[in-house]
Amino acid sequence: MENPRGKHPAGSRFQALVDHIYGPYPDHVFLEEELKPKPAADNLIDLHCVTIYAGKKPIGLDQSEYIIKPPETSFVHEDHPKHVPISFCGTLEIRDLSWLSKKGRLFLERDVRNHDKAIVPNNKERREISLEQVLNSTRRGQSFKVYLLCRKSLLAHYLTAKSRPHELLIYSSSADGLVNRKFAVKSLHVESFVASKTFLARYRLRALLAELSEIDNNQTPVHLKDYSWVVNSYLTHILPRDMDAERRRKLRPIAELSPYADDLRHPRHIPLSQLHSELAEHSEWILANHIGKQGSVRDVPKSLIYVPSWINWCAEAYSASVEAKRNGVVWGLSESVDLKKQKRNSMSQRLAEFGESETFWKLRLQAWVKCSKRYVDENRDKPVLPARAIQPGPPAAYGGLEYDSDFSPDYTSSEWSDSDNIETSEISGALKEVWFCAQPPQIPLGHFVWHCPGQGCQKAINLLDPSREDIALLPQDLARKLQTKRWRTQDISVQQALAAMVSHHYQHEHLAMAGFHQGSTKIGPRFQLSEALRKPNPRKRAMLMEIKDEDSS
Structure with a gap:
């Protein structure tokens, strides 16, 4: 039965007052000047x-954040003709009414009472309620929520x-500069989140x-900390940890900042193919972020x-990215990049897009190269660790041989580890000849042609111009995807296409000649070792990809 007009259950009435979000209020007026929220020690x-705003327009961290200071071409720069102030607005849960300034308390109390009148407009017996009365009449732990409007200052810090x-920390300042605050951003509104993805990926x-x-703890000499070192270290330390669920749960969570979940999350595993791509895409930003500070010899070892x-x-x-885009493939550079303009740009000009000026980056590059080489020369006699060579490139993640470059059970399960090395002397000559067939196909970074690693084999697969025979091996959707040339080498569909073509080549040109015969399944070809070539060790046989034909069972 409905309540008579003017009668509203007190509990639901007060709960409605707490559920409503009030404001927006300027932070330097609404909050106590010396606010020290507890239990936050910082x-x-x-x-x-x-939400971040340029004037009244929602933007993201991709537009508002630069290295050191924005370039003169950015509207964020104070001298830009179209400069607009940057502000941000977020939801604040007031856990303690002592956070409010005198004006802030008056504003909130006024708006709460107005909202109360809107809930039950004809209640003549209404008394003016206080903020404490509302909170005391709701469930324990309830708090008022308000929109807080802040004038952005300084650069944001993420991780x-x-x-x-x-x-993610973001900073505000009053117009007179007397009140400065810092906020921990728990989540971004969807508009700002979408416009912040590049910033988040870079950091x-x-x-x-x-x-x-x-992790390295200065064990590797600084002059060996190049691209190869990054990838090898990732394979050695991060990938095994990410494959171990127990170890992964012990990691400190980071702020994902998604508008759909503002809890801290464990760091997301980055597939190796994506690592190659992101290192290429953000390589110059990483360089600029690193050399932005003044360099000296003493900074080099750190x-x-x-x-x-x-x-x-x-x-x-950069060269590989431009070549890929020229061939219609998006890799390293975004689709919006103007190739003609990029061709004219020097590295210092491109670094200036991240902040400061071209002259600034010229001087920084020269200074860091000089002090880095000087440090290496002065410490040349110290023992160094051998560098491991790698063949970079986005590996295939799926194929007829059922391997996965990041999650292959043949390489990462508890039954097989790096310490379980196969003794070459125990493997037959035929197996040694086709051992490369168990390895994922790899293409060097920035290239699009796969060359068969088989000794004397001249087979090559050009992803930009595959042969009719290779295209005929693919399902229609994969073939169409490859022929559009609107893909990245790390795309799953492209990896599937490469794996299928390579698998077919291995099957007919190498495995069959070595004594393997083909089975078939619903998801692709499987290979079974001939009886004459079987080895007695079942674990090593599994590593040699002896897989039963599922359809025949």
């Missing part, structure tokens, strides 16, 4: 569902602040480099990367 205020190393990649450097080698890697990755 005096940080948590904000949820944060780099000492006080909250796993979160997560930087956090990975910092973690690898911390470096996350060796600058001279990284500059060479940036040039290679």
